[in-house]
Amino acid sequence: xxxxxxxxxxxxxxxxxxxxxxxxxxxxAENELIRLFSGRTLAMAVVRLRDREAARELVDDVMxxxxxxLRRGTVNGTDRLGAFVYGTTINLINNRLRTLSRQPxxxxxxxxxxxxxxxxxxDRDSELQLLQRCLARLPAADREVLTLSLVDGxxxxxxxxxxxxxxxxxxxxxxxxxxxxxxxxxxxxxxPGH
Amino acid sequence: xxxxxxxxxxxxxxxxxxxxxxxxxxAPAEQDAYERHFFQCTRCAEELEQLLALQRALQRSAxxxxxxxxxxxxxxxxxxxxxxALAATVAAVALLLTVGRRPEQIAQAPVPRQNPPSVSxxxxxxxxxxxxxxxxxxPTAPAVRDSVVTDRAHALARLARVDPPRYSPLILRGVxxxxxxxxxxxxxxxxxxxxxxxxxxxxxxxxxDPERVDIAFFLAASExxxxxxxxxxxxxxxxxxxGDSPFLxxxxxxxxxxYLAMGDVSRARTEFARVRDMGGDLAGAAGEIDAQLSVLAxx
Numbered sequence: 001x002x003x004x005x006x007x008x009x010x011x012x013x014x015x016x017x018x019x020x021x022x023x024x025x026x027x028x029a030e031n032e033l034i035r036l037f038s039g040r041t042l043a044m045a046v047v048r049l050r051d052r053e054a055a056r057e058l059v060d061d062v063m064x065x066x067x068x069x070l071r072r073g074t075v076n077g078t079d080r081l082g083a084f085v086y087g088t089t090i091n092l093i094n095n096r097l098r099t100l101s102r103q104p105x106x107x108x109x110x111x112x113x114x115x116x117x118x119x120x121x122x123d124r125d126s127e128l129q130l131l132q133r134c135l136a137r138l139p140a141a142d143r144e145v146l147t148l149s150l151v152d153g154x155x156x157x158x159x160x161x162x163x164x165x166x167x168x169x170x171x172x173x174x175x176x177x178x179x180x181x182x183x184x185x186x187x188x189x190x191x192p193g194h
Numbered sequence: 195x196x197x198x199x200x201x202x203x204x205x206x207x208x209x210x211x212x213x214x215x216x217x218x219x220x221a222p223a224e225q226d227a228y229e230r231h232f233f234q235c236t237r238c239a240e241e242l243e244q245l246l247a248l249q250r251a252l253q254r255s256a257x258x259x260x261x262x263x264x265x266x267x268x269x270x271x272x273x274x275x276x277x278x279a280l281a282a283t284v285a286a287v288a289l290l291l292t293v294g295r296r297p298e299q300i301a302q303a304p305v306p307r308q309n310p311p312s313v314s315x316x317x318x319x320x321x322x323x324x325x326x327x328x329x330x331x332x333p334t335a336p337a338v339r340d341s342v343v344t345d346r347a348h349a350l351a352r353l354a355r356v357d358p359p360r361y362s363p364l365i366l367r368g369v370x371x372x373x374x375x376x377x378x379x380x381x382x383x384x385x386x387x388x389x390x391x392x393x394x395x396x397x398x399x400x401x402x403d404p405e406r407v408d409i410a411f412f413l414a415a416s417e418x419x420x421x422x423x424x425x426x427x428x429x430x431x432x433x434x435x436x437g438d439s440p441f442l443x444x445x446x447x448x449x450x451x452x453y454l455a456m457g458d459v460s461r462a463r464t465e466f467a468r469v470r471d472m473g474g475d476l477a478g479a480a481g482e483i484d485a486q487l488s489v490l491a492x493x
Contacts, residue, residue, distance in 0.1 A: 039243035040232055046246065047215060047225075086233035129360065131251035133440035136475035143255075150249040151256050153217045181248060187439040188408050 019078035022070040033070070034063050037085045044086075048093050058096060062089050134184040142177035149174050199227040203238055206231065212242045216249055349490060353483050354454040359415050359444055361385060373403035377412075384412060389420035407433060411441040418452050426452040443474040450480065454487075463487050 018036075021029035041062050045055035065088050069075050075084055135143055141163075148154045148162060159170040201224070206212060211228045214220050220228060232239045361381055380395030396413035403409060414429030430449035433441055450465030466487070469480035 036236070037233075040239040043216070043232075043239075043242050043246045044229055047218065050218075080234070082233040082235075083230070086230060089233075090229075127247050128251050128254065130440060131247055132255065133444070135248075135251055135255065137438070137440060137443055137472075139473050143252075146248070147252050147256055150213065150216070150245070151252050153219070178245075178248075182244065184438065184440050185244065187437070188406075188441075 015081040016079050019070050019075065019081060022067065023073045025071070030067050033067065033081070037066070037082070038063060041085065041089050044089055045093060049096065054096065058089075058092055061092055065092070130185070130188065131181070134181050137184055138177055138180060142173060142180070145170060145173045146177050199223045201227040201231040203231075203235060206238050206241075212238070212245050215242070216246060346490060349486070350454060350457065350459070353486060354451055356418060356448065356451050358384075358387075358389075358419055359412070359448070361412060371403070373399045373406060373409065376402060377406070377409050380416070381412060384416060389416045392416040393420055393422070405436060407436045407439040407441050410436060411445055414445065415448060418448060418455070423452050423455045427456070443469060443472050443476055446472070447476045447480060450483075459487055459491060463491075 018029055018033055022033060038059050041059045042055055045058045045062075046052055049055050049058065062085065066085055069084075069088075070078075075081075077084070135146075138146075144163070145159060148159045149156075154162065156167045156171040156174070159174075160167040163170065165173075199221075201211065206228065211220065211224070215225060215228055232242055361384060376395055376399035380392045380399055383389070383395060384392035393413065393416040396409060396416055399409045400406070400413050410429065410433045414426055414433055417423070417429050418426035427449065430445045430452060433439075433445035434449065446465050446469045450462045450469065453459075453462035453465060463484055466480040466484040470477045470484060
């Protein structure tokens with residue numbers, strides 16, 4: 001049996017209730033919905049658009065579309081809000097990609113590829129700062145493995161060759177480093193909703 | 195085309211889907227299935243969001259490191275090291291002039307006041323941007339002693355200076371509890387530079403939730419920055435006692451600074467050595483300060 005946590009199983013009534021609250025004009029419920037889905041929508045948009053700024057704009061558009069539909073009560077199957085948000089996201093991403101493909105490219109072909117930008121909103125800055133604190137707590141070797149893996153995109157075998165260790169050791173080191181980061185984050189996230 | 199790839203939490207973990215997804219390494223059908231899954235699964239979504247943020251932090255660190263490496267060697271040292279270099283010079287001069295001083299003389303030595311960009315909890319430093327003029331003629335013995343004491347105190351005061359730990363508000367999910375509200379109020383004062391007011395609010399927040407490490411850390415920092423080093427020491431010790439956290443390294447570092455501000459060089463060195471051994475971002479700074487304290491202690 002497939003393993004999926006919460007939304008499909010335990011939290012169905014929560015989702016329906018959230019949708020109902022939004023339909024009845026509860027602004028706090030709208031914020032709750034945005035907090036619940038904006039992170040994963042951003043991740044999907046970043047991956048598919050490869051442009052963080054465009055991804056942020058798209059998250060706003062998705063959230064606006066979803067909230068508007070829920071306010072109007074035009075969403076079917078509100079027990080599966082995640083699926084509705086996903087559908088809205090994929091539609092808006094496809095629209096954006098179609099628009100981009102129709103626009104003439106004025107830039108030089110050898111321009112730098114679109115990568116995550118330096119502009120940060122305040123909330124992301126704070127997350128970044130916290131993560132940088134966590135990273136600073138890791139041994140340099142662990143940071144190196146994470147960078148090679150998550151920034152340079154190297155596979156464990158390639159990391160192993162670079163660091164003259166076995167692939168298994170590289171995999172374990174990365175796994176330990178990620179666990180350590182999660183543990184560190186957990187130590188400061190004991191607040192409601194986390 | 196029908197999506198035939200099946201993804202659940204176990205598959206996500208086993209096949210490292212989150213990481214491969216962020217790196218653009220999933221086949222289209224696998225990518226679609228994974229996206230459908232994390233829109234239904236809060237736990238997998240949170241793991242993905244965390245990994246995305248971590249990737250961003252690493253990218254930024256990597257870019258910062260590249261930028262530093264690209265700079266000419268002379269420009270590489272951060273601005274705050276300028277005063278450390280000066281302090282080293284002052285310390286060396288102090289060593290040359292060392293004549294029979296006692297620790298209590300050092301602690302009581304007066305130091306000219308100046309408004310520094312960073313904060314000196316006990317002894318505000320002299321103008322860090324200018325070297326201190328050397329006396330034109332050899333002074334008499336008591337004058338030499340006074341000068342030595344003052345110079346060493348200058349050096350210690352400079353080594354005790356702190357830059358306020360950076361803070362920007364963390365956006366958290368859910369309704370803020372009382373401790374969080376008090377913490378956020380305190381941090382408004384902290385950001386505004388009113389460390390005494392921040393300390394009052396943060397003490398209240400810490401009372402409401404003594405195990406919140408971020409509250410404990412910024413309370414300790416506020417105590418130190420407002421000159422209340424006697425309170426800063428146990429406050430940083432409390433942060434350290436909470437165990438491994440994103441604030442552990444900084445807590446040890448600022449505890450060392452607190453000891454230094456109190457003139458307890460021995461304990462300060464123990465803490466700086468601890469920070470150096472942690473091997474984190476502050477290891478280099480801690481090692482440098484410890485080395486200079488070692489020179490100062492050799493008399």
